Each structure stands twice: as C-alpha cells, then as structure tokens.
Amino acid sequence: MNFLQEAQSLAPWLTELRRDFHRRPEHGNKEFHTSAYICRALESMGLEPKRLLEAAVAAELQGGRPGPTIALRADMDALLIQEHTNLPYASEVPGMMHACGHDLHMAALLGTARLLSDHREDLCGAVRFLFQPDEELDGGAKRMIEAGCLDGVDWVFGAHVRPELPAGQVGVRYGASYAASNPFKITLRGRVAHGAEPQNGADAIVAGAQIVTALQTLVSRRVSPTESAVLTIGSFHAGSQCNILAGEAVLEGILRTFGEENRKKLTGAMTDLVEGVAAAMDVEAMVDITWGYPGVVNDEAATALVQRAAETLLGTDRVTVLNEPVMTTEDFGFFLQKVPGCFYHIGVGSPAPLHSDQFNPDESALPAAAALHAQVVWEAMGQA
C-alpha cells in the first residue's frame, strides 16, 4: 500500500478540482454549487452522498471488514475578499475568494475518498467524509453535529493548510491547538448634555475609555504569566458632535483563551469589571458575551497516530511537531468536544498569509494532503 504514490498519480485531477472550487467560491451556508459538485464527484466513486443542512455533504464508505468508524472533515466556505493574485484560475465571483485554503481542503478530501474507495475491500471499518459549510462565520460544525454527522463515529480528523510550512510538510500539535473565542459587545448608556456642562450629563466616551484600559488588566492580572489569552477591542463607536457629551458608546471585541477554566473566569471577570467601572462613572452598562467557538484540543493518542502516519508516509524530516498553539479559531473544536481526534496542518508554502487577497498556496501539497488522510484512516483501522 503506497497512498503517496497513488495520490501523486492523481495530481492533475486534484489540481483541477482545487481550481474549479477556487474559481467559484461560496460562503455562509450557501455553498450550493460547491456541495453539488462534491456530490457528483463522490457519486462517480460509487459513494452515496447525503445532504445535511442546506449545503453540507456526508458520505460513508463501508469497508470490507468490521472496525471503527472514522470521520474526515473538510470545510467548504470562502471569504469576503476581492482576490488580487492575477492567477488564470482566480475567483470569478467579485468580492469573494478562497483565501483560507478551504478549496484545497475539499480537493484533498475528495482525493482521499478516491484513494480509499479503490481499497474499499481492505478497509476494516467505515470512513465518513464530511464536507462542512460555514466554518468562517457561524460554526457550521455545530449544526452538522446536531444533524447527526458524528453519530456512531469513533475518531474524527481534519487538516488545515499552513502557509508558513513548506509545501508537503506536515505540522502536528499535541493538546491545545487553537484558542476558544468569545466575541462581545458592550453598550454604555450615559446622559447627553452640552459639552460645556458635563456636570449635567454622564459621559459615555470617558467611561468607555476607562473600560478599554481596565479590560487590558484581565489578561495581564487574571491569567498566569505562563498561559496565553488575548482580549482585543476592535471597534468603539460613540458621539455625534464635538460640543455634545456622548450619551451612548458601543464597544465590540473578542476574547480568546485556552482551556475552559480561563474562558469562564475571564468572561465572568469581564462582566464584573465593565459593570463596576461603568457604575463608578455614573453610566449604565450592558455586556453581551457570545459563546463562540471552543478551542481545538487534540487528543493525545490521535495526535500520536497522525504523527506516526505522517512519518510513515512522508519521512520524519517532513513532519514537524509544533511547539505553540495559535490564537486564531477553528470550529473543528466542536467535533473534538464530541469525539477524540486530531486537527493537523499541511504546509503550502505561501508568502502571503491566510485571509490575504494574495494568498496563493503551492498546489504541489495536494497529493500529500490526500494521502495523509488515507494513511491516518489506515493506521486508525489498525492495518499499518
């Protein structure tokens, strides 16, 4: 069994798939063309894809012998970015672009489906291919789980492209890999007055400024210096005119943490701090915290399995154990809350980062990405 060799012979097809996805990006649970395209590709392999939600796809490959059920997930959505790469297969949709590599994720997973379909009789167990919409905005993973996509699944695996790693290099990370996120909105209600007579009102701008500063102490004074968290206020809107005391201020931001303990502690402390400072400034505060994506926490045994599979497939020099987590978020964390598994990284050597209008991943990583999923399944079924 040499999945890498087999995947390399599929390279032109994998590239074509990826470019087809790239030309026609979709997003926000409206990946209708993309999901139809995926269904046709899966049907051509003899699989029977099912639609979940509006745009999600799930297909199961039953092996010739009994064994565990292993789910593999690719996300499908693009971003609201105008592409500036000048590539011949650049996005044909104005203002939208696959700038996070999800086009590669889909092409690689279809490649895996083809590799494993060709060895269906040798598989001990079942493989469930999950194509998930709406990763970037509203957590399509959560809704797919509610629709039953993980029912009966023993392990779940997924991967994301990583521009900093050279093409075909694999990155694995044990334990906490991505932060949990809590977007929040703070609304401050003061009292409007003449700018020359502040004693007659309550200044929402001054209170907001104090709150922005006070919130910086959450990470610096409530979190152990050896742990990580970050709180960013990304917008602050208040006031209408230079000679009027602002009666309202609205601040929005995101708190990112590792571990549920810090998450609960900091969201609670944030509310107390905002309400306390606002009260001291004679302003009313409403704190609205959204429970966003959970962190991505890789299972120890599943991660060891991925590392072993990657080393077997590509050689030890092409596998990097990542020492640090990232502060960005990924809704794969919802899958890992339900079922043990691992979310790993495939190098695509792009000088431009993810979410850049010039993101241009090296497509030569596609065969390794497709083969690695297959090898992971093979090892998880205990056939290595």
Ligand code: NI
């Ligand atoms: Ni992404």
